[in-house]
Amino acid sequence: MSQSGKIFRARNVPVATLRRLRVIPSYFFLIWRWGMWLYAFIVIVFSQPSYIDTPGTNYHTMAALLLTITFIETLIVTLYAPVLQIVFPRLLSRASRQRKKQGRREHLHEQLEDGAEILPPFVQTRNHYWNIAIYSMDVVICGLVMYFSGPFSNPPFGLGSPFYRYGMSTVFAAASAFSYKGGLLAALGYNLFALLGMFVHAPGAVPYTPNAVDVVGSLVDTPILAVLVAYLSNLLENYAHSKRQERENARTQAALVHIGETLLKSTGDRQELLQRSIKPIQHGRFDRLTIALVDLLHDEDVPIGPRAQQSKTIICTESTISTDALPDDSENLIQKVLHNKQKLLTFDPLKNEQSGIARLYVPLHIDGHVQLVLGAESLRMTPFKPQHEKFLTIAGTQLLVALENIRLAEQTVQLAADAERGRIARDIHDGIAQLTYMLSLQAETCEAQAQRIIEASEEDAELIAPLAERLGKMVTISKQALWETRNYMFSLKPLMSGSTTLTQMLDNQLREFQAISDLPTHLTVEGSDQDYEEQRLHSRRYAQIGTTFFRIVQEALTNAYKHAQATRLEVCLRYHADHIEVDICDNGRGMPTRLNGTPDIKESYLAVEEPHILSGHGMGGMRERAAELGGQFNVLTTPAGGTTIRVSIPL
Known part of the structure; x- marks a missing residue:
């Protein structure tokens, strides 16, 4: 194991701890509902001899009907509860277990990153209004059960119902899912059924005159319960969030240390550096990671054309999932980010699936130009969050620093080479170029002297003519040598250096x-x-x-x-x-x-x-x-x- 893993292991909060924190309200809700149903069952069974049937009401039939309705409701709520895989995992069929296993595998990042959220007691959908309708329906069912079971005891409403405490669990559920507002609204709705039983007695109820104790006892319990449950749920959520943040910070620091170790071991090759650093950035966080480097050796003032732009971009991709499950459109998205110079954050829901394709492409700039693009893609339930962008930005900045070090090293080598070429050019100018120039002047002087001798003396013209011809060729060759020497000088020294x-x-x-x-x-x-x-x-x-x-x-x-x-x-x-x-x-x-x-x-x-x-x-x-x-x-x-x-x- 690397040194970074040893450093941050002690600070890493186990995932199981966060999972337990998330499901505490759901556990309490299910225990309460099943316990209070059992309490109502015992009360009805052992109090059965005291029930007296009336011409309009058969208590035995009514009790059996209410027990059956509440049992079915509790069973449905339990089977569709988000904590079912933890409470009753063996009740699932093999196909259901396979689907859930596939879902857990596809949404591994979701479980790790959204672990601070408290699970709701009931099934949760993507539609907020559907969630409200489900919880409202539960309030109505519990309120009606309490109303019709009021005549089983005295007083014939609210506190006198054997299902009164059973129905209070709906307030517990609403307060856990919707905090104070949801809990208090559920308590108000539940109390309305208690007031209905107080003023409009249920079938079979005996005449009764309400008193203050019964009225207050039937109306005050649920609001207090809603406030307490909402308060405790918020405490649990904040505590779980802090633990989640602590674990996420530890994972981020460990990943960044690993990335730093990889960058320190890198060579001077940009392609190899990208290939070696992409796995530490992608591992355990994203299904696919793409890094695009705009070559720092080229200037980006004005793009020359599509082909030239493409040739100056180095793209590396690392994926843990097939292109069938996660289509690869990274090149087009990178070009879009390079054109807009802004981050790209998208989420495309999949058909007939609860998950979707989340994409996040983050550009990193140097002097106003995009030099690096990090693109992350995953199958998730929700879009990427700010912490993902922050992680990619930090990792990309480290990568840019390493790339800049490579560029500076190459520039140092280039400057050293330019200095050496400049020295050689000066030596050529002060040495062989001067000698060649003097040779050219001497050859021209000799050629001119030979021509004057030929023009002055016809007797010597026949003897001097071959010499003059050879001197002319020597002048041409010496000028060619001088030309080539000065070409070498211009090739060696910088052309537009300084001002x-x-x-x-x-x-x-x-x-x-x-x-x-x-x-x-x-x-x-x-x-x-x-x-x-x-x-x-x-x-x-x-x-x-x-x-x-x-x-x-x-x-x-x-x-x-x-x-x-x-x-x-x-x-x-x-x-x-x-x-x-x-x-x-x-x-x-x-x-x-x-x-x-x-x-x-x-x-x-x-x-x-x-x-x-x-x-x-x-x-x-x-x-x-x-x-x-x-x-x-x-x-x-x-x-x-x-x-x-x-x-x-x-x-």
Whole structure:
């Protein structure tokens, strides 16, 4: 047994103790009713010689009839009492026992969680008015029995009836079920039959003049009984509720300790963490538990689409019941909670059953965004209660803390990797990049000197020409080496770190490209990122958008230099309310077109013969980068020549 179970076992109140507290009023009611029926039976049997039949009344027949009616009534009340399974379990048929066993199995959570409620003496239905009608009918029957049995003794009403104490049990039952109001109303109704017997004597009654003792004795007992029973029932209910709360707190603390132990043993994998923590949360409380994690590595400012939203949600489910008995609609309910950002509490009654399907889905937020959803489903008699929501909230908060620790650990690793890449980029810049740049300058100087010698001396031109050609290739290769080196530097170091904006990043990129390629470049900016919210500018998605634009512009510039034979490049950056758009335009030869008029990108690559600076993954890579963020990628050509690459990515 785990340490948590040892800690909280002493504080756990046994379920049997709560069950005994719940059924105390019912026990007393049944004992009272059967005892008073037996008392009436003894009184009638042993007082039989004193009864004198009258022309209108046969006391023997009346006594037998009243005893039979009260016996049948008491037997029916007993057989349909909620405590029948405890008092007379063997009176049930096998089918009834199986149904009750099935009901106990289906409503195990109900018995554990609603154990503080006092069981009513009579059968209890879902309809409150039916319950009132049942208790009212019992008051009427007991009152009529008392009224017609009044002539058996003196006085011929109320206290003189052998069934007077038997009928008082109906006041006991009403006070137990409906507290003070119900008990006093039942006492009033019962006393009305006593007053009826006082002023309108029952058949067979002898003339009698009421006195104060008989009147007070017949009317004061039932109100006092109603008040006492209601008071004691409230005390029992409050005591049982406190014990129930103590036991529930102990179970909750033990469960939370178990969950905490599970989280401490967790690894850095989110999926594994959810799988290991779902059982301790679900065990003994819910028939099915679903945990949905919205991936914290993705930004949730604006959903990209249904498929992207689904791909960023990790769902784990643990169930102890089949889908036939408890249909699984958790995915749709989770999507509804993610959309509304509010808890979902429903209860669907089952046909021809007393139970229903209770569902509770609780969202947990971080910075206003839903990051975790815990969904509980069970077959119950009633909907889930606030303590269930509280438990799921506490357990979910612990789980969120563990997930946040995983994210911080990953972020620490990422920051360390970024720092190391930054160091390597600085070393490349201060070392090999500078040497390559000097080599490129020296090669260009030598090539220019060789060209001047060729132009100055025709005799040396034949000897110097091969050298000039090799020097030209060396210049191209050195520029390619410098280009690749600086590409590595940009790939290693963060692109939008600190206060660097997207506009500044692209401007620096164009300056770098112009310095290497000697192609004039120009950046045009429409709008400003200052119109966006501060939270959006520092979000992870905005950083991803900046990185994607940098890589696409880098590839487009390189392809233009490599294939287009352009003499000028234009980049236009447009900030819109819901998206950002970038155009990369050149004045080169354009692209060959297919028969349908679309650009033939592959053919344009194959047409290149001259050695140029090599590049990366081409148009396919740029299109994939844009699609990853839900953006659009288009290649446009004009009849006058030139190519425009247009990329649009939603915020």
